[in-house]
Amino acid sequence: MTGRFRIGGARLMHIYTWVLIAWLVLPISVMILFGFNDPSGRYNQTWQGFTLKWYRDVFALEALTDALVMSLIIAVLTALIAGALGTGIGYALGRWQFRGAAGLNLLMFAAISSPELVMGSSLLSMFVSLGISPGPVTITIAHVMFSVSFVAIVVRARVVTLDRSLEEAAADLGASGWTTFWKVIFPILLPAIFSGVMLAFALSIDDFVITNFTGGTTETFPMWIWGATRVGLPPQVNVMGTMIFVAGVLIAVISNVRSRPKKRVAA
Amino acid sequence: MDRVKRTLAPYLLVLPGGLWLVVFFAVPMATMVSLSLQEGDVVNGFVFTGHWQNYVESLADYQTQLIRSLVYGAVTSFVLIVLAFPVAYWIAFYGGRRKATYLFLILLPFFVSFVLRTISWRMLLTDDGVLLHPLKEAGILPGDFQVLGSATAVIAGLVYSFLPFMVLPIYVALERIDPRVVEAARDLYASPVSSFTKVIFPLALPGVFAGVLMTFVPASSDYVNSELLGSSETTMIGQVIQSKFLSNSDYPSASALSFTLMAVLLVGIFVYARALGTEDVMKVAAR
Numbered sequence: 001m002t003g004r005f006r007i008g009g010a011r012l013m014h015i016y017t018w019v020l021i022a023w024l025v026l027p028i029s030v031m032i033l034f035g036f037n038d039p040s041g042r043y044n045q046t047w048q049g050f051t052l053k054w055y056r057d058v059f060a061l062e063a064l065t066d067a068l069v070m071s072l073i074i075a076v077l078t079a080l081i082a083g084a085l086g087t088g089i090g091y092a093l094g095r096w097q098f099r100g101a102a103g104l105n106l107l108m109f110a111a112i113s114s115p116e117l118v119m120g121s122s123l124l125s126m127f128v129s130l131g132i133s134p135g136p137v138t139i140t141i142a143h144v145m146f147s148v149s150f151v152a153i154v155v156r157a158r159v160v161t162l163d164r165s166l167e168e169a170a171a172d173l174g175a176s177g178w179t180t181f182w183k184v185i186f187p188i189l190l191p192a193i194f195s196g197v198m199l200a201f202a203l204s205i206d207d208f209v210i211t212n213f214t215g216g217t218t219e220t221f222p223m224w225i226w227g228a229t230r231v232g233l234p235p236q237v238n239v240m241g242t243m244i245f246v247a248g249v250l251i252a253v254i255s256n257v258r259s260r261p262k263k264r265v266a267a
Numbered sequence: 268m269d270r271v272k273r274t275l276a277p278y279l280l281v282l283p284g285g286l287w288l289v290v291f292f293a294v295p296m297a298t299m300v301s302l303s304l305q306e307g308d309v310v311n312g313f314v315f316t317g318h319w320q321n322y323v324e325s326l327a328d329y330q331t332q333l334i335r336s337l338v339y340g341a342v343t344s345f346v347l348i349v350l351a352f353p354v355a356y357w358i359a360f361y362g363g364r365r366k367a368t369y370l371f372l373i374l375l376p377f378f379v380s381f382v383l384r385t386i387s388w389r390m391l392l393t394d395d396g397v398l399l400h401p402l403k404e405a406g407i408l409p410g411d412f413q414v415l416g417s418a419t420a421v422i423a424g425l426v427y428s429f430l431p432f433m434v435l436p437i438y439v440a441l442e443r444i445d446p447r448v449v450e451a452a453r454d455l456y457a458s459p460v461s462s463f464t465k466v467i468f469p470l471a472l473p474g475v476f477a478g479v480l481m482t483f484v485p486a487s488s489d490y491v492n493s494e495l496l497g498s499s500e501t502t503m504i505g506q507v508i509q510s511k512f513l514s515n516s517d518y519p520s521a522s523a524l525s526f527t528l529m530a531v532l533l534v535g536i537f538v539y540a541r542a543l544g545t546e547d548v549m550k551v552a553a554r
Binding site: 009024 | 294360459481508528
């Protein structure tokens with residue numbers, strides 16, 4: 001009796017899990033589908049017929065393309081800067097116990113859990129007070145600020161699992177601290193650093209709220225979409241959204257598959 | 268010399284990133300508090316007065332929106348617990364070798380821009396949209412059915428936006444449970460229901476709390492969902508703050524509202540950090 005109850009419950013939960021996944025995927029499917037739509041008017045809201053012309057003309061709208069390029073540039077810069085700074089924090093926190101570590105942890109926790117609205121508006125307050133005009137630079141500063149903690153946490157998680165005997169072995173073989181770090185430790189940490197960098201890139205390219213506050217009139221991809229919502233979105237937006245989605249999923253799947261066998265060896 | 272280098276190493280590594288966080292996270296918060304105690308306008312400049320006037324006035328004007336936002340946030344978090352728990356439970360205990368795949372599927376929406384996802388929902392929920400139109404044609408919904416612009420639409424949008432943030436922490440907590448503890452409960456003749464309510468659920472509570480923190484904060488301060496899916500009846504405090512900052516340049520009163528929101532949420536965040544520690548949230552953030 002008990003056994004049957006458990007199996008029934010599990011099966012129900014299994015079905016329910018798939019229903020929820022379907023719900024999560026529904027708006028994504030709509031986005032992808034309407035990139036193939038052939039709307040007659042300005043509003044791409046009802047299905048009119050299949051076409052591939054938006055894929056052919058994906059970069060035809062100059063302002064939209066510029067916004068996408070702006071997003072990519074900011075995301076790359078954010079990933080590089082936050083990647084470097086976050087790796088420093090993550091390595092130090094994972095490797096040593098030092099005074100101020102608790103305070104730094106709290107600061108990172110606050111930066112992760114604070115509402116974006118408040119972080120964005122407080123940065124704007126500061127820029128206004130200092131007379132700094134908002135633009136791509138202030139956006140990048142803001143993006144590094146909110147993504148650096150994520151990189152640090154990802155890297156720290158890997159550092160704490162490092163086997164200290166590796167360092168001792170390197171030292172026994174006559175390697176200096178510096179050589180040991182670059183030749184032994186860094187290669188081991190590289191996959192974690194890479195995930196941190198990718199996470200920072202993803203957080204940056206998707207960000208709307210903080211960019212809205214710190215960007216002034218600079219148009220990133222999400223900002224352009226936000227501005228165009230009222231007048232109707234061109235199907236190119238769907239195509240670009242689909243391309244970002246596919247690229248993101250591919251990168252995630254490939255990096256996951258590649259890191260899998262390594263994990264098994266380490267275990 | 269080497270020893271000095273050793274003790275300095277962590278500080279040197281932490282310095283650039285730590286400084287960045289201090290200068291662009293902590294200092295701006297302080298600037299905003301100071302701005303909230305000033306008076307004036309963009310043309311004539313702002314003067315520090317130290318009065319609480321901005322707080323009193325803006326709270327009197329916008330308490331409806333503030334309370335509404337907190338209510339929407341709370342409802343969102345509650346609905347999310349109910350929706351996310353069975354999924355997290357199933358993946359943790361029955362996911363087998365496909366656990367990672369299921370979690371990946373739950374995370375799929377994050378590969379689409381937040382604004383674009385919400386616009387997709389607006390398309391689905393428009394009166395004659397892709398979803399409602401066929402349902403009306405088929406007679407499942409009455410012809411005058413309307414959901415866009417209602418509180419339901421806004422909360423549904425918020426629930427959709429933050430669902431992964433509830434599934435992940437609950438999953439992490441459930442995954443940690445030693446199966447032998449559950450077996451022990453069964454050996455001691457606990458029924459499936461009571462082994463759930465007395466053993467599994469209490470052990471999952473830290474995950475639930477982490478999920479509440481990670482969903483309540485962004486949901487109650489969101490303005491994208493209520494702007495795109497709501498109406499003037501559903502205006503949230505985020506929209507008020509956004510338009511005061513970006514359209515009206517009414518910085519002092521916008522800062523006062525923003526800091527009030529932060530203070531309300533900070534109390535929650537710090538009570539949380541004190542009671543349960545910051546590990547769970549950090550762990551989920553690392554995924």
